[in-house]
Amino acid sequence: MTASLHHIVIDTHDLPALARFWAAVLKWRILSEREREVVIGPDAAAPVGICFMPAPETKSVKNRLHLDLTTQPSEGEAEIERILALGARRVEIGQTGEESWTVLADPEGNEFCVVRPKATLIG
Structure with a gap:
């Protein structure tokens, strides 16, 4: 048997709030x-979901694992602005300004990136 990814688990202080943030960002829904x-x-039949679990401590260092999101080629900045309006914030983790991604953090400080679509990176 081959192992397959089932859930990405994110530790959080406020399970409902962070789950709703990420559901809104990804245009997903609460499954349970x-x-x-x-x-x-x-949807309930999707092979992978995100699971939010309680954590007693607050986040104190840069993530060891993060999510990379992508957009449609024409929606890059507009999508970043939409995500910021949902409660994300821009963060600096040593970027040079030449990257093909934008680093954001969710309301609890978990970093993630919005990367340019592959079509704009090729050629």
Whole structure:
């Protein structure tokens, strides 16, 4: 049997709030909501979702793992502005300004990137 990815798990202080933020960013929905677990995904049959679990401590260092999001070629800056309006913020983690991505953080400080679509990186 081959292992396959089931959930990406994000530790959080406010499970419902962070789950709703990410559901809005990805235009996904809440699939299950329990006291100690909230799962989001595009639909119940999707092979991968994001699971939010409680964490007692606050985030204090740069993520060791982060998500890279992409957009349609014509929507890059508009999509970043939409995500910022949902509660994300821009963060500096040592970028030079020449990157093909923008670094943001969710409301609890978890860094993620919005990268240029592959079509704009080729050629």
